[in-house]
Amino acid sequence: VMPYPTRIFRNLSGEEIEAYSNRFSSHLVDTVQRYQPQLIHSHHLWILTSLVKRLFPHIAVVASCHGSDLRQYDQCPHLRRQVGSGCQLLDAILTLSPEQKSQIVKQYRIPPDQIYVTGGGYDEAIFYGDSSPVNSKQTVILYAGKLSRAKGVPWLLKALIGLSQHTFHLHLVGGGSGKEYDACLREAEHLKNRVTVHGIISQQRLANLMRQSDVFVLPSLHEGLPLVVLEALACDCQVIATDLPGTRDIQQRLSCDNLVLVDKPLIRDIDATELVDERRFIEDLKAAITSWISDQSRASKNMINLEYYSWSKVFQRIEKIWFESTAR
Template sequence: MNRHQHRPLKILHVLSQRPDATGSGIYLQAMLREASDRGHTNFLLAGVPSGWSQRLDGIDDDRCRFVTFSSDAIAYPIAGMSDVMPYESTRFRDLSPDDLKAYETAFARGIRAAAVTFRPDLIHSHHLWILTALGRHLLPDIPMVTTCHGTDLRQFQTCPHLQGQVLAGCRGLDAVMALSAEQKEEIVQRYGLLPEKVHVIGAGYDSRRFVQSTKPDPQPVQLIYAGKLCRAKGVPWLLRALSTIEAPDWHLNLVGGGSGEEQARCLRLAERLGDRVTVYGAVSQPRLAEIMARSHLFVLSSFFEGLPLVMLEALASGCRVVATRLPGVTAVMDGLDTDAIDLVRPPRLRNVDQPLPEDEGRFQADLKQALVRQIIAAGRQPQIDLRPVAERIAAFSWGGIFDRVQAVYDAVGG
């Protein structure tokens, strides 16, 4: 059976936060688009802020239902799967029992309404967390699969008081989809799931949008960081490392949003670099593709990642890469025969985003060395040869990813 000959399904997609932002939102939109292209019918339940309005790929407006935060239903901003989101948000660890009850009540109403209206054959939720557990409890007879994005594993660690209710629901899932083999092992260990229920699927990038084109003159070498402006992404250490590099000449394109004091701190550090930094804020995928197309070097300084889609986008756009050696990164990069990639050992952490003080100096120095190596290389050879990595990149196209997702749908009886 080829990729377009599966039984058409009615799929209810469930995401607790904005479907147009962060990695899980990009992943969700790709699932909507690919499922629609394969003949499936989509319905979406997602969390959004008051006043939000956005058209999404792969689904009509009348097949979307939203739970609105900062409203009568839920008084506080979106409870984010990361503690620092690129928009106003609330941390799960800060929710009171009444806050949590309002969250569950609003989403339970949305789940029940979607089930009655749409009568789905299959539920595809995102994150092994509260909403997924709630959906499994409310609709136990509908096949349900969940994509883990990594941020859920962090919430599981930082919110031990919520682990019981999460485990009670998530252990009843029909299948879980992991981003990497390392993540699968962590899911099995933390959630007590059978290994055969957890499938390594990976994550993808939009191969139609992120393509290599002719790079500009490398005077200066154009660097790009794209992600949240926060400590967990290593942004302060990246900016401090760059501040010590006088030559060769470079310019940083700083792309991404954030919130609160962490974002403000990153922007203060960026301001000290003067005209060597352009701050974009959060941008659309087409705009990101444009910036990547004219950048020579992509930097990912994170302390924690699931499988970084933005790194795939950068590599497909012909960017050199400097990244921390994390499991999700090595799942993509290991074994590639190219000098266009430099991986840096991350610092040891005392919690999910706090480096040990004795490792901070070493990490910043290693990051600087890798940056200097790749800036020099970009100056000599701005156009990299993608042939050594082409086969690896192709495996992470969304079409290839959805082939594996479809196999999971088939396995659970969707």
């Protein structure tokens, strides 16, 4: 659900896909003629990235995969040839995790030596920890992201509603639109004075909220490498997140106790985000949050080394690939 009128790619007709491609083609040709770039960095292994490489085979094209493109490729078999014809010619592909790289090799049939795991980077100038004492009166819980079913927000709220025996306060940060957003707000009302709904806020204000929070929860059902998890860890939060390739990669690379993963629920309908067993997901979230609240030994904030995921380090890895791609 986006905050503007949208269409689903798999429901577009052949004529609409052609119109979409033609409109971008004219703008791309004008832009390249004007700026004469040595390199183009595109995002998502999808129709537009494929189009860019087919239009400009003489220019180095590097593309970043974010995960949603892999789901589109899986759901739109009729577009795979169009997408693959250009993506297989890319000079380099940047991925968020080793598992994502393996998916690209399998789905797009692209040689692994064209694919680089660069990870994702957070802004260390904004997101950092401090030595402030933890609030001993109540557990401060934070969620930040779109208020939608795909982000798992309804089930997080249901889990918290069931924790009536614990003292906590939830900060709910993020925007949305439509019925899903309204449903999340209605669900949040059941928490009464135990929730503050902030809406969309600045990165600086989010970082301050993270530094004031004990636990950050991201119950998302789909993510590449969620930067918000890195940002929360950088601010010394304990993080509870769904077990996804990106969060698993963070946990394995950092080898820390600050990140607890909850089993991802089975999804019955990916478009409507209907779960096979939503009760189990709610109970798993509830158990993870309760475990943290009950374990007082976790109350002190632990510093971890996130240098690999800092934006400066990620940019160094990306810049190196840019230079290598233009030198070929």
